[in-house]
Amino acid sequence: MARGGLTETAIRLTGVTVRFGGLAAVSAMDLAVGAGSIHGLIGPNGAGKTTLFNAVSGFVHRDAGRIEILSVDTAGRGAHEVAALGVGRTFQNIRLFGELSVLENVLIGFHLRTRAMPVSAILRLPGFGRREAELVTDARALLSEVGLGAEAEKPAHTLPYGHQRKLEIVRALASRPKVLLLDEPAAGMNTREKEELRAFLRGVRERHNLTLLVIEHDVKLVLGLCERITVMDHGERISEGDPETVRRDPKVIEAYLGEAV
Ligand SMILES: Nc1ncnc2c1ncn2[C@@H]1O[C@H](COP(=O)(O)OP(=O)(O)OP(=O)(O)O)[C@@H](O)[C@H]1O
Ligand SMILES: [Mg+2]
Numbered sequence: 513m514a515r516g517g518l519t520e521t522a523i524r525l526t527g528v529t530v531r532f533g534g535l536a537a538v539s540a541m542d543l544a545v546g547a548g549s550i551h552g553l554i555g556p557n558g559a560g561k562t563t564l565f566n567a568v569s570g571f572v573h574r575d576a577g578r579i580e581i582l583s584v585d586t587a588g589r590g591a592h593e594v595a596a597l598g599v600g601r602t603f604q605n606i607r608l609f610g611e612l613s614v615l616e617n618v619l620i621g622f623h624l625r626t627r628a629m630p631v632s633a634i635l636r637l638p639g640f641g642r643r644e645a646e647l648v649t650d651a652r653a654l655l656s657e658v659g660l661g662a663e664a665e666k667p668a669h670t671l672p673y674g675h676q677r678k679l680e681i682v683r684a685l686a687s688r689p690k691v692l693l694l695d696e697p698a699a700g701m702n703t704r705e706k707e708e709l710r711a712f713l714r715g716v717r718e719r720h721n722l723t724l725l726v727i728e729h730d731v732k733l734v735l736g737l738c739e740r741i742t743v744m745d746h747g748e749r750i751s752e753g754d755p756e757t758v759r760r761d762p763k764v765i766e767a768y769l770g771e772a773v
Contacts, residue, residue, distance in 0.1 A: 521580075522547040522691050522723035523568060528577030530567050539747035540577070542658065545691075547582075550717055552722045552738035553757075554731070556768050560747040561727045562604055565693050569601045570723075572761075582690060582771040599732050600689030601615075602680045604696050604727075610669030614660060614679055617668050618651040621686030646681035657719070658712065674705035683718060692716075694726045698733055706730060710737050731769060734758060743768065 522761055523545040530538040538560040545551045550732040566572040570591040579586045581597045586673050589597075613730050655661045660676055663671060668679060677697055684692055696707045697713070710733060719726055728734045734741060743751040743758055745767045751758055758764055 520547055520550075521545065522582055523725060524578075524580040525564075525568070526566055526578045528564070528579060529575045530572055531575045531717050533718045536747050538567060538574075541744075541747070543742055543748055543749070545723060545725050548717070548721070549740060550713065550726065550738050552734045552741040553725060553727045553744065554729070554734055554758075554768065555692050555742060555744035555750075557605055559744040561744055562695055563747075564744070565601065565695055565725075565727065568594075569599055569693060589661035595687060595689075598688075599693065600687050600691070600692035601693040602677075602684050602695055602697060604699070606676050606680060608668040608679060608683075611667055613665050614655065614668055614671065615648070615651055615664040617679060618654060618683050618686050621683035622651065631746060651686060654685060658682055658716075674701045674708075677701065677705075677709075681712075681716070685716065688720075689722065691723045691725070694724065694728075696727055696729060698728055698730050706733050709733070713737060 516771060521544050523543065525541050525543040528538055528541045529536055541560075541564060543564075553564065555561055563572065566576045568581070570586060570589055570593065581594065581599055584597055586594055586597070609620065612731065652661065652664060655664055658681075660675060663675065668676065671679060677700070681692075681697065683692065694713075698709055701709060713724060713726070714737070716722065726734070726738065728737075738755060741753065741755055741758045742749055743761070743764050750767060751761045751764045754763070759769070
């Protein structure tokens with residue numbers, strides 16, 4: 513599994529528990545995501561998938577357990593510090609700056625990497641220094657790579673929904689992550705956009721030498737995209753394996769897939 517000299521396991525959770533009051537949204541979860549792999553995380557609504565992402569990316573505090581990113585223990589690190597370890601993410605609900613241009617949204621992603629520069633300075637076009645000009649060149653290159661080059665100057669909210677989702681991924685890529693967490697990237701996409709997304713994510717993984725952990729409800733997409741899948745229910749891992757194994761697991765069929773798949 514190791515690619516490009518990365519450690520074997522990009523994300524490792526051991527006994528991770530996250531409680532909200534009396535509810536264990538994530539309960540003693542173990543998870544190992546191979547470096548360079550595309551790993552799916554599926555399960556019914558409320559299973560704890562987003563909470564697990566929040567724990568990994570430092571957005572919520574874990575009550576128990578250990579989380580390692582590229583062999584670094586993230587205990588006590590907040591979201592910015594985890595991002596600095598090379599963790600990028602997107603959110604279940606699109607979080608773009610709709611009135612800002614597509615290009616400016618990507619530049620905000622770069623800001624995560626170059627924290628010395630306040631966002632206001634990044635966005636104060638023109639009056640750019642050489643460093644800022646380089647960032648703009650990089651941002652345009654990323655946008656071209658994903659077919660959004662011609663949309664760079666448009667306000668983000670004017671893009672079709674599928675392109676907004678793509679833009680979120682590009683913004684996350686701008687921070688040059690080693691590990692990318694995608695929370696329902698295909699939500700709201702039509703069939704054609706979903707097919708494009710699958711090829712896009714595979715390409716992104718190759719070109720950026722990434723590990724991808726993907727939450728997604730579209731079962732066809734998950735089965736076709738991921739090399740390994742973990743299934744959660746009620747905060748716990750109920751199944752794990754390659755797509756075929758998971759698809760046939762009676763526990764998964766009962767809790768999530770139903771008989772139709
Ligand atoms: N900030 C919070 N405070 C209290 N309870 C929360 C909080 N966030 C999540 N929960 C609860 O934790 C449980 C797991 O929620 P989570 O959002 O992680 O599920 P999910 O698997 O991502 O579901 P979905 O597929 O609907 O997005 C749910 O019961 C939810 O109501
Ligand atoms: Mg969720």
